[in-house]
Amino acid sequence: MTGPGSEVxxxxxxxxxxxxxxxxxxxxxxxxxxxxxxxxxxxxxxxxILARPVTHGLVGxxxxxxxxxxxxxxxxxxxxxxxxxxxxxxxxxxxxxxxxAATLVxxxxxxxxxxALLTVGGAGYPFGYLLWSALIPYHGIQAGKTVAEWVVWIPxxxxxxAAVWWLTALLGARLIRRA
Amino acid sequence: xxxxxxxxxxxGLLVIALGETAGAVISELRAQIVRYAQARVAANPQAHGLAxxxxxxxxxxxRAVYSAEAGLSFFHTHAQGLGPLVILxxxxxxxxxxxxxxxxxxxxxxxLGAFFPLGYLAYSVAVLEWGxxxxxxxxxxxxxxxxxxxxIVGLVALAVxxxxxxxxxxxx
Numbered sequence: 001m002t003g004p005g006s007e008v009x010x011x012x013x014x015x016x017x018x019x020x021x022x023x024x025x026x027x028x029x030x031x032x033x034x035x036x037x038x039x040x041x042x043x044x045x046x047x048x049i050l051a052r053p054v055t056h057g058l059v060g061x062x063x064x065x066x067x068x069x070x071x072x073x074x075x076x077x078x079x080x081x082x083x084x085x086x087x088x089x090x091x092x093x094x095x096x097x098x099x100x101a102a103t104l105v106x107x108x109x110x111x112x113x114x115x116a117l118l119t120v121g122g123a124g125y126p127f128g129y130l131l132w133s134a135l136i137p138y139h140g141i142q143a144g145k146t147v148a149e150w151v152v153w154i155p156x157x158x159x160x161x162a163a164v165w166w167l168t169a170l171l172g173a174r175l176i177r178r179a
Numbered sequence: 180x181x182x183x184x185x186x187x188x189x190x191g192l193l194v195i196a197l198g199e200t201a202g203a204v205i206s207e208l209r210a211q212i213v214r215y216a217q218a219r220v221a222a223n224p225q226a227h228g229l230a231x232x233x234x235x236x237x238x239x240x241x242r243a244v245y246s247a248e249a250g251l252s253f254f255h256t257h258a259q260g261l262g263p264l265v266i267l268x269x270x271x272x273x274x275x276x277x278x279x280x281x282x283x284x285x286x287x288x289x290x291l292g293a294f295f296p297l298g299y300l301a302y303s304v305a306v307l308e309w310g311x312x313x314x315x316x317x318x319x320x321x322x323x324x325x326x327x328x329x330x331i332v333g334l335v336a337l338a339v340x341x342x343x344x345x346x347x348x349x350x351x
Binding site (some may be wrong): 006167 | 180181182185186188189191192193195196199200202206254256259262263266267270297351
């Protein structure tokens with residue numbers, strides 16, 4: 001194997017590959033669990049929502065409350081689905097982008113920083129959807145979303161977006177120099 | 180595994196970066212996007228067939244806004260999927276296709292196909308500017324179908340070339 005910039009792909013660090021594979025595995029398990037335990041998950045979420053009427057703005061009128069509960073359950077289910085989708089996608093994104101950084105970024109410090117950002121950001125981001133789903137029954141749709149945004153989506157998603165644009169800019173600059 | 184040309188890797192990465200950014204924008208600026216879409220529908224009443232009846236117009240506007248949002252969402256998901264796919268599939272082409280010209284053609288098709296998700300961005304804009312039916316039909320015919328076909332032809336050609344190379348005993 002030759003150095004960075006070679007005509008052969010260099011493997012990213014094992015930790016990055018492991019993170020990507022574990023993430024894809026989590027996505028697969030998540031998808032299977034959603035299908036297998038759909039009823040149980042819905043029952044659990046419903047029971048937690050009913051135990052917290054003030055949080056969800058339940059008023060004791062069946063017609064009104066059922067609409068509120070239905071909306072919360074739809075978002076609860078959407079969060080699980082989005083976790084499944086994003087974890088599958090981000091697993092592949094981590095592999096493709098860290099492999100690119102390992103091969104094509106010459107400066108060692110930049111390469112390490114990029115790989116760290118892409119791995120940690122990519123692996124952490126999808127779990128925000130799982131957190132959102134888990135928080136909806138306890139804290140409501142919007143409050144749950146705000147927590148997931150600040151705790152997971154903004155830091156981890158932001159790291160991934162910054163790193164991918166950084167890597168794209170480095171490659172673009174190299175293409176321009178070559179031209 | 181051999182690496183595809185820098186330009187192909189760049190295209191794949193660019194599409195991933197655009198897809199991720201679009202996801203963040205959709206999530207953070209949803210209300211602003213909806214307001215903008217509603218304003219564009221109102222600014223193009225003929226294209227959308229608005230009749231001046233509040234109830235009817237509200238339904239038409241809601242459908243157009245929904246389609247524009249769906250286009251943005253498809254852009255995000257397809258870009259996240261197609262970006263890595265182009266990098267990985269062109270790696271297979273670089274490693275398993277022995278003929279230089281054939282590899283070049285595959286890279287061109289795959290790089291072109293990588294821009295398929297941008298068709299959904301055009302879809303969102305076209306729906307708002309030209310009306311739902313006309314916008315979708317135009318973008319499907321002139322943007323999504325050609326770019327998607329490039330990706331499909333590239334993938335099928337790669338499978339055929341790998342099979343031929345294998346029969347002839349070529350290994351990377």
